[in-house]
Amino acid sequence: MGKRTVHVSDFSGKVLRGADEVVRIVVLDHPDLVAGPVQLEAEPAEVESIDDAALDVAVVEIHDGRPGEAPRRVVLTASEFDALATDVPMAQLLRTAERVRPARASRERVGYASLEHAGKPHRGRVTEEEARLVREHLDEVNKRLADEGLRQIDPTDPEHASRYGFPMP
Structure with missing residues (x-):
């Protein structure tokens, strides 16, 4: 077959x-x-x-300096953005502007033994605390996982039952 x-x-x-x-x-x-x-x-x-319909655009982030406010991302046509430069042509301005260095990736450890992260797929060992949280708050954990577009935990799945300490089906 x-x-x-x-x-x-x-x-x-x-x-x-x-x-x-x-x-x-x-x-x-x-x-x-x-x-x-x-x-x-x-x-x-x-x-x-698609190539014929493509637009020349500028994608910018606006950091307005207000504490706790995330930057706004704006997409506009390149010609609209270029028109903002009135003293020097935009091409020259972009060549001489200060470069932005990408933010360093944070190697902060995720606490899977918290309701905020319990049950998320990860390669590490599931601690007893994480397993207990998943068992005691399964509906809440599965709702959060679904909202985040992640797989949900099925206590009847032998792999999930073993990983989180549910009775084996």
């Missing part, structure tokens, strides 16, 4: 002939995107117009 994979365009619902006819599109940002990037499949002809 063999298996056959059929690819279907997410845009049109059309069955795609072969794996070489599949174009993968990763959506990084969209107003309706709620849980991070997603991927779609289409045939090449369906996405040919």
Whole structure:
């Protein structure tokens, strides 16, 4: 017995002939995107117009200096952004502007033995405290995991039962 994979365009619902006819599109940002990037499949002809429709944009963050306020991310056309520079052309301004160094990644340890993080998938060993929290607050933990787009804990799954100390099914 063999298996056959059929690819279907997410845009049109059309069955795609072969794996070489599949174009993968990763959506990084969209107003309706709620849980991070997603991927779609289409045939090449369906996405040919993407390059023609592409806009020259500037993506900026506005840090207004108010304590505790996160920066606002704004996307505007490059020409609208360029028009803000009235003293020196924007191209020159960007070449001579101070470089921003990426923030160093924090190696802060996540406390899985807290209700905020208990039950999140991780490679480390599940402590007795984390397992107890998961068992005692399973509904709350699963709701938080679902809200974060993570897998939920199923006490009837032998792997989850073993990991979190539920009775074996």
